[in-house]
Amino acid sequence: MSGIGTGYDLSVSTFSPDGRVFQTEYAQKAVDNSGTVVGLRCKDGVVLGCEKTIISKMLVEGSNRRTYAVDRHAGMAVGGVAADGRQIVNRASSEAQQYKSFYGDIIPGHVLAERTASYVHLFNLYWYLRPCGSAALIAVYDRDGPQLYLVEPSGTGHRFFGTAVGKGRTAAKNEIEKLKLEELTCRQGVLEIAKILHNVHDEEKPFEMELAWICDESNREFQRVPADMVTEANTKAKAAKDDSDMED
Amino acid sequence: MAHLRQHADEFEAELKQAVSLGTTIMAASFDGGVVLGADSRTSTGNYVANRVTDKLTPLCENVYVCRSGSAADTQNMAAYVQYYLQQHRMELDREVSVSVAANLAKQLVYNNKNMLQAGLIVAGFDKKEGGSVFALPLGGTLLQVPFAIGGSGSAYIYGFCDKFWRPNMSAEEAKKFVVQAVSHAMARDGSSGGCIRTVVITKDGVRRDFVPGSNVPQHYGELGAQYATAMA
Numbered sequence: 001m002s003g004i005g006t007g008y009d010l011s012v013s014t015f016s017p018d019g020r021v022f023q024t025e026y027a028q029k030a031v032d033n034s035g036t037v038v039g040l041r042c043k044d045g046v047v048l049g050c051e052k053t054i055i056s057k058m059l060v061e062g063s064n065r066r067t068y069a070v071d072r073h074a075g076m077a078v079g080g081v082a083a084d085g086r087q088i089v090n091r092a093s094s095e096a097q098q099y100k101s102f103y104g105d106i107i108p109g110h111v112l113a114e115r116t117a118s119y120v121h122l123f124n125l126y127w128y129l130r131p132c133g134s135a136a137l138i139a140v141y142d143r144d145g146p147q148l149y150l151v152e153p154s155g156t157g158h159r160f161f162g163t164a165v166g167k168g169r170t171a172a173k174n175e176i177e178k179l180k181l182e183e184l185t186c187r188q189g190v191l192e193i194a195k196i197l198h199n200v201h202d203e204e205k206p207f208e209m210e211l212a213w214i215c216d217e218s219n220r221e222f223q224r225v226p227a228d229m230v231t232e233a234n235t236k237a238k239a240a241k242d243d244s245d246m247e248d
Numbered sequence: 249m250a251h252l253r254q255h256a257d258e259f260e261a262e263l264k265q266a267v268s269l270g271t272t273i274m275a276a277s278f279d280g281g282v283v284l285g286a287d288s289r290t291s292t293g294n295y296v297a298n299r300v301t302d303k304l305t306p307l308c309e310n311v312y313v314c315r316s317g318s319a320a321d322t323q324n325m326a327a328y329v330q331y332y333l334q335q336h337r338m339e340l341d342r343e344v345s346v347s348v349a350a351n352l353a354k355q356l357v358y359n360n361k362n363m364l365q366a367g368l369i370v371a372g373f374d375k376k377e378g379g380s381v382f383a384l385p386l387g388g389t390l391l392q393v394p395f396a397i398g399g400s401g402s403a404y405i406y407g408f409c410d411k412f413w414r415p416n417m418s419a420e421e422a423k424k425f426v427v428q429a430v431s432h433a434m435a436r437d438g439s440s441g442g443c444i445r446t447v448v449i450t451k452d453g454v455r456r457d458f459v460p461g462s463n464v465p466q467h468y469g470e471l472g473a474q475y476a477t478a479m480a
Contacts, residue, residue, distance in 0.1 A: 103336065104351030111339060143376060 013127040024124050027131035027153035031080035035207075036166035036200050037066065038193050039077065039137040040176065041148040045186040045215020046139035047225070048077040049193035051166070051201055052208045067212035067224065071096035073106050073141050075212055075222030079165040080134030080153070088136050088151070091119045109140035113149035113157045121155020135165045139213070141220045168200025175199065186215035190225055194237035209234060262293040266318055268365075270439025272401030272430050273303055273314035275371035275381045276413060277394050278422035281450035282371040282379035284312050285426035287401065287434050288442035290319055299442040304456075308333040311349040311372030312447050312454070316399035317386075318365040325366055329353050346372040350382035350390055358388025369396045373449040401433030401440035408432055419448055423457075431465040 008014055009022030016022060036051040050066040064082060068089040069075045074096060078085025095115045099107040116136060123131045131153045138149040150165070151157045161181050164172035175196050184192065190211060201207055211225035211233070225233075270291050275284040286303040289296055303315045305326045313329070315322035332352050337344050350370040357366060368384040383389075383396035395413050397405060408429055417425065427444055434440045444459040466472050 102352075102355070103348045104354075105345065105348050108340065110341075114339075 011127045012124045012129070012131060021124065024131050024154050027133050028135075030133035031135045031153060031165050032167070032169070034080050034166055035066075036164060036168035036172055036197060037077050037079035037135075037137055038162075038164045038172050038176070038196055039139065039148045039150070039160065040162045040179070040184070040189045040193060041146055041160070041181060042184045042186045042189040042215070043182055045141060045146045045189075045213055045218070045220075046148050047186050047189040047193055047211065047213045047215075048075070048137055048139055049190075049197055049212075050077050050079070050210040051168070051197045052210055054206045054208055061208065062210075066210050069093075069222045070112070070138070071100070071106065072221050073214070074109070074112055075139050075214060077137045077139075077210075077212065078134045079137070081132075082134070084132045085134040085136065088116060088120060088132065088134065092116045092136070092138070095119075106142060108142050109138070109144065109147040109149065110159070112140060113138055113151060113159070117151045117155050117157035120151055120153060123153075124155055137163070137165070139222060141214045141222075146214065164196075167202075168197075171200045172196050186213050186217060187229075189213075190229060191233045191236055194230075194233035195240055198237040198241045262295055265293040266365075267292050267297055267320065268439075269301070269303060269316050269319050269322065269399065270401075270437075271303060271316040271399030272397075272405070272433035272437060272440040273316050273369055273399045274397040274402070274409070274426055274429060275314055275369045275395065276417075276422050276426055277371075277379040277381050278417040278419060280378060281373050281419060281422075281448060282381055283419065283422045283426050284314050284369070284371050284447045284449075285423075285430045286314055286399075286445050287430055287440040288445060289440055291439050296441075299461075301442070302445060304445055304447045306330075306454075307349050307353075307370070307372075308337060308344050310343060310374060310449060310454075311346050311370065312449065313349075313353065314369040314371070314398065316367040321364045322366045322368065325353065325356050325364070325368075328356055343374055345374045345376060346370065346380045346382070347377070347392075350384065350392075353384055354388055354390040357384055357386075361386070361388050367398045369398050371396075371449070373451060375451070379449065397429070399433075399440065401430075401437035404436040405429045405433045419450065423448060427459055428465060432467060434464065435467040435470055 008016035012023045038049045040047050067077045070092045096107045120132045123129045136151045140147045148160050150163050162176035214222040273286045284304050288301045290298040290301040307329050329352050370382040373379050381396050383391045383393050430444050443461045446457045448455045
């Protein structure tokens with residue numbers, strides 16, 4: 001324990017003298033340093049997209065899932081530690097089920113987001129736990145229409161028109177801001193996300209895209225985007241990137 | 249003297265029976281809302297324990313329930329549902345839907361079916377579905393219906409309701425239909441009587457009304473109100 005300001009980052013149950021909880025911030029860093037995850041709320045639904053770097057040439061395509069259905073009308077994409085993300089997904093889906101069996105109605109987006117956030121927040125309250133190293137983008141289509149929420153390791157939850165987490169988040173958010181989301185359809189959103197993921201991706205390593213959506217085209221059910229559409233978006237995004245690289 | 253003692257004993261035995269809403273209750277949907285109706289008699293055997301009972305109980309702002317069966321059971325169930333809906337209302341931060349209220353009531357009836365004697369009709373108005381009526385009979389089945397009748401008196405008015413209920417009535421027509429139906433049940437059913445209470449729920453809110461015993465429509469075989477004083 002030498003030096004000034006040391007010893008305050010060992011537990012979530014100790015504040016630093018300037019009012020920070022370092023463990024919580026480190027958990028956020030776990031998200032910030034992993035693959036980019038993008039979410040867009042378009043006019044007819046929500047699209048989620050993940051950048052998955054291929055860790056081995058021998059890896060089977062579609063491994064290490066990052067998008068999950070939580071209920072028929074809700075799903076999420078997780079960024080950061082995939083294993084922690086699965087805990088969040090399991091909790092969210094049991095919250096959705098429990099709500100449905102108790103009230104006989106589907107769980108509204110803000111309730112799901114709030115309850116998921118409360119769960120994630122629990123890990124910031126006890127000295128014998130470590131915070132969740134993952135963030136969840138939640139896509140819901142309920143009676144209020146399509147909604148996108150982001151729940152972070154600190155236990156905060158916000159509603160967004162579009163957002164991104166992970167390595168390329170800053171660049172991704174910049175590009176999302178340029179989009180006219182209130183005019184964009186999910187079909188167009190898929191291509192925009194593909195373009196964003198290609199743009200922010202570090203060229204060295206190959207990567208796979210995982211896309212999921214919930215929109216009128218998917219019957220307002222959370223589904224993975226059809227494989228042929230992903231392939232098409234992938235080719236178009238690659239072409240667009242090559243074009244703009246040529247101009248530079 | 250022995251016969252007087254016997255008389256008193258019989259009366260006491262009567263009063264020991266459960267306080268029950270041997271009842272006529274109903275609810276009907278119309279264009280833009282629902283109307284609920286009920287008689288006002290509460291009996292303990294043959295004894296009328298309360299002749300101005302209110303069997304139309306609010307569950308939340310926009311949903312009411314018609315209660316029949318045990319007065320104690322249904323009062324407490326209504327209190328439970330009120331409590332759940334208040335919590336739900338706070339979490340949701342908007343109007344509660346009628347189907348959710350009905351589902352909570354169903355949960356109570358079904359999970360405690362061996363202990364409860366409760367036949368309910370849940371009805372109300374919400375912005376998404378408009379007026380809706382849910383019948384919730386003894387075992388815990390939940391049925392959404394255009395109109396529902398319940399209680400001992402309802403047996404006498406199935407035919408009347410099947411004939412005279414029609415879709416897309418106005419609020420006025422629907423209320424008249426309910427009062428007419430309940431009055432017919434009260435005329436034949438010994439455990440229904442007193443006055444008729446109604447609740448009309450629309451997008452504009454809740455309107456309570458009541459038809460005093462002296463103004464309840466008279467039917468075949470009944471002595472009119474004019475005889476009330478003549479007989480006294």
